[in-house]
Amino acid sequence: MADDASRIVTLTTDFGHKDPYVGVVKGIILSRFPQAQIVDLNHEIPPFDILAGAWSLKISVPYFKAGTIHIAVIDPRVGTKQRRIALELPDCIILAPDNGLTTPFIAGAKKAYALEKPQFFLSSVSNTFHARDVFAPVAVRLLSGIALRDLAVEVDKSSLTVIEGLEPKVQGGEIEGTIVYIDRYGNLITNICAETKPQIKEIRIGSRLLKLAVGSYDTIDDGDAQVLCGSHGYLEIAAKEASAQALLNVSSGEKVTIRTD
């Protein structure tokens, strides 16, 4: 592996921070490839929430250098016949179960592979912990310079599982978006592009009409939840030093509708 190659491996899981599971995955990787640089991207995806996991990946992957390996494991069906896949993008590789987690990246992927060569896994593969037994050992082979085509079996991109909800629906002068992610601050992050903001005539969450904020969090009226352009390029409903989620009492998956004409 050349000196300027990336040795970054990111982890996106719903494993949380209260167990040794993430640490054990790191043990597998660092024990076999000590030069790896492991970045915890997100371990607090709500358990089994594939949409939130896909969104978290979508907004994070672009900030990593070429060659980065992204491992994403939110996997309620671990241990079934569900495939484990590797998606080869122009400048990175994503390893994940084939359950829709990689949806945002499929269109732009060069090739897709199924991980089904047990010689590259831990010698004993459990039914419940493939991050440790399958994905981490495969990442180690990739770091060591083995090509994906030698580690896995190419499959048709169109055979991969995709999930709904990552793209808004546009019909005439109406856009129907979704709250795809709620962050620590209670910011409600939608799947509607920030560039839409100047065209908004009216924006509602459920039946509640929302105001547009002028700029940053600080410009939002006290006690109100308003719409601004989030840092990842999507419209976001936020409050000033308060939680928009608590103010509006909404959950992930809630619809946001915009009238543009």
Place this chain on the structure above:
Amino acid sequence: MADDASRIVTLTTDFGHKDPYVGVVKGIILSRFPQAQIVDLNHEIPPFDILAGAWSLKISVPYFKAGTIHIAVIDPRVGTKQRRIALELPDCIILAPDNGLTTPFIAGAKKAYALEKPQFFLSSVSNTFHARDVFAPVAVRLLSGIALRDLAVEVDKSSLTVIEGLEPKVQGGEIEGTIVYIDRYGNLITNICAETKPQIKEIRIGSRLLKLAVGSYDTIDDGDAQVLCGSHGYLEIAAKEASAQALLNVSSGEKVTIRTD
């Protein structure tokens, strides 16, 4: 230190993630030995829960390469006359207070040492933060290649504190195990070997009879909590996309009884 030597230091604590305590320990280590690779194994051991800490170590340590240094600090009696110890295993070293945390490793240890040479600690040792003042500086000396026998005083293995509850009790055709750990998903992890599963005639938690699941989480009946082989080689009571802990309303320490005849 040879190039292929491990520079991995793992941390297992009840420090949580809301304070700078873990970061300061890392500062001590990386400021003195920049090549160290520090892995957070678990910082959310319930405060003062030595059994959960011992279990977390037991299932994690095997995944790290030879030469790894494991620091474990769950230490309600910090600052008393309780000893700080180092356990030398065939392929790694564990640093911990002498309060039972190292119980799973004592039988297999080559030697045990007491850390009582203050010249290897921070110059001022507090009564309340030995991870920073004692264990981290000692780990730095080990990383730097100083032998444990020079850093510490050998003691008899049999003098170390051990805790109960890590091993099930087997009597005739009955096994009495314990819920030793509850993970983020609400999986109830027992101390009973997974190999026991085929011999199970009946398994109960309290008075409640449990079903055996066929394979992975996905095969568990909706709304039920059932028994499967966990990824670390022990029987586990789990639910399908739900928390077995919430379904059964049990706590750590609860007994699980098996009839095998």
Place this chain on the structure above:
Amino acid sequence: MADDASRIVTLTTDFGHKDPYVGVVKGIILSRFPQAQIVDLNHEIPPFDILAGAWSLKISVPYFKAGTIHIAVIDPRVGTKQRRIALELPDCIILAPDNGLTTPFIAGAKKAYALEKPQFFLSSVSNTFHARDVFAPVAVRLLSGIALRDLAVEVDKSSLTVIEGLEPKVQGGEIEGTIVYIDRYGNLITNICAETKPQIKEIRIGSRLLKLAVGSYDTIDDGDAQVLCGSHGYLEIAAKEASAQALLNVSSGEKVTIRTD
């Protein structure tokens, strides 16, 4: 950058652990300067709590080697005209918004700078995520060996925002301190120097009189919250295997008064 130079970058934020925000900041840094060693100092500063952030920095920074770069971002006013600053201390650099976070370090700083040269930021700077868009890229330049005076514009130290509450008030025989930080264990950490302890005639929180503990947590009477010398050199109100915060039902900001004559 010389071989013995620090490549440590610490992060102190209120970003929490449930989002990919911290991981993305690490992606920016490691993608551009792979040798960086990033230490999570604290990401669970209560949202917008600048006092807790300043305190967490104050007690942590001394444990890092010369040359460390500390990034601190608790920033409710992100995206306003508030300056982003760099504080040059004798042996480290702190990057932060100019909102009081750096208060404990201003007196000892050599120079202060405003970060206002956009050529050193990400090409597009959002209104809501300056850790990623401003502070991380500036840290990368510093790691790469560019001097702060070339990256930023010197400003007068006296122009920096300072916050109240980090120092106790001493008047005659009375010291009025503040609970500046509450940790995971429910320990109530005051801003009153531990050296004060021998002079204490009487210590109260609100109207409640407190006892002085003799030494470590273990010496505190069961069920009581008592005063001891915390590991960072300040008086701390703690309980034995219990939460002093829960026992006393107090919040951060509460006053602690001492009579010394």
